[in-house]
């Protein structure tokens with residue numbers, strides 16, 4: 427194996443796959459992509475409906491959980507993260523949403539020159555091959571990542587949308603255009619009934635390149651620094667330590683937990699804390715691991731005797747068998763879907779400049795962590811708090827690179843977060859109890875009809891709130907000197923080292939994070955290669 431590369435990328439998740447493709451495009455650049463997990467050969471990765479089986483998979487997930495959450499009575503919450511080629515893009519829910527346009531204008535307003543919506547829109551377009559909206563000025567049709575509509579949605583979706591519209595909520599014709607507001611079916615990263623991941627979109631088509639080396643089952647343990655420059659890294663392969671040298675740059679794309687963890691293991695972080703763990707401080711950068719936040723969400727779950735929803739039951743058994751055959755023969759039907767077939771964005775208070783809740787509807791009851799397929803019938807709404815005020819931290823528990831980091835999102839520490847969630851629960855209930863749903867004669871399983879006043883709903887939220895797996899900002903990008911990376915994603919104070927993944931988000935965006943991570947990595951590759959930015963796009967409405 428070569429031990430020297432121009433560019434070394436740590437982590438082959440959503441961002442790592444994009445970077446490996448773009449940086450190795452010029453055959454003169456040698457690139458090494460390193461992934462802790464195995465290759466993505468399991469069929470579970472590729473069949474969309476198998477998503478639930480990946481969350482806590484023994485070999486393809488990290489098995490993280492949060493630290494005890496102070497505002498939730500000490501609860502610890504499971505944190506699924508992909509540990510496989512493709513990272514979370516190989517294990518996620520496949521919903522395609524870019525964020526609210528204002529989110530990126532906010533990023534730019536926080537001193538991140540070059541990151542406004544009109545400046546990042548070309549990168550969203552460049553990454554995308556949108557089957558429905560390819561000709562819209564907001565979309566792309568020639569990019570590597572297929573975005574498609576739901577192939578055949580469950581009948582409950584029409585009921586859900588009719589319920590939302592009957593309450594006066596608008597229909598959103600395209601969630602990824604100027605104004606993501608209102609309800610509709612979602613688009614997703616699914617093509618011909620199979621998951622579109624970072625690997626299938628960005629790596630598979632180019633893995634023959636002679637100048638690209640992909641290492642799996644390889645844990646990056648430390649960046650090697652020499653006089654303020656990242657010159658190489660150490661990695662563990664089957665228990666043995668190996669070293670690689672970088673001629674140009676090392677790019678951390680190990681995600682919102684992995685990237686700060688590698689920085690801290692390398693002596694870059696809060697000096698006092700690193701010293702207390704016996705790690706030699708190489709560079710004081712206090713914000714590494716700070717500013718951590720994620721999207722909290724809470725389920726409203728309805729149970730019904732009607733068997734139209736997805737789910738396993740005796741009555742629905744023949745249909746289930748047909749659905750498997752249908753998928754094997756034609757790659758369509760429920761197995762080609764991800765459960766989350768419709769959604770909406772609304773303001774819980776009039777006058778807000780953008781929606782503060784995403785309502786994710788699933789025509790199925792909740793699967794349990796132990797059994798990833800919904801048993802019985804029903805439907806559920808998951809309101810997601812888009813702009814949480816609470817901030818947590820990711821820290822090291824130990825200098826051992828194999829140890830799990832301490833993941834403390836500090837969920838709902840700010841009272842305002844709780845109050846927005848309560849408003850969202852009430853709005854969800856209104857939709858789920860609209861006359862359009864009458865024929866299902868459903869019963870509210872959770873929170874349960876006995877929980878009506880604010881205090882009992884707060885109790886419910888404390889007991890059941892979880893996140894929707896969008897951790898960000900642990901290596902915050904900023905124009906200020908205290909940020910971890912500058913607006914060109916260079917780690918402050920260290921030469922030859924960048925971070926490009928969800929950890930650099932200056933602040934969380936108002937929706938699912940995968941597409942924005944792809945955008946970050948697309949832009950990062952131009953920055954790394956010194957290519958000019960594309961012309962900003964202004965679309966006249």
Ligand SMILES: Cc1cc2nc3c(=O)[nH]c(=O)nc-3n(C[C@H](O)[C@H](O)[C@H](O)COP(=O)(O)OP(=O)(O)OC[C@H]3O[C@@H](n4cnc5c(N)ncnc54)[C@H](O)[C@@H]3O)c2cc1C
Nearest residue numbers: 437439441462513514518519520521646681684928938940
């Ligand atoms: C269950 C789940 C459902 C989701 N659903 C959606 C959705 O429907 N839509 C959406 O837009 N977003 C969704 N997301 C979020 C989205 O997938 C992530 O925001 C995105 O994938 C993050 O990309 P990343 O490159 O920052 O990190 P990751 O994709 O997590 O990649 C990091 C990679 O680095 C590897 N790594 C970490 N540490 C090391 C190390 N020391 N050495 C070597 N390799 C290392 C990891 O194994 C991983 O492969 C979901 C996420 C999850 C987990």
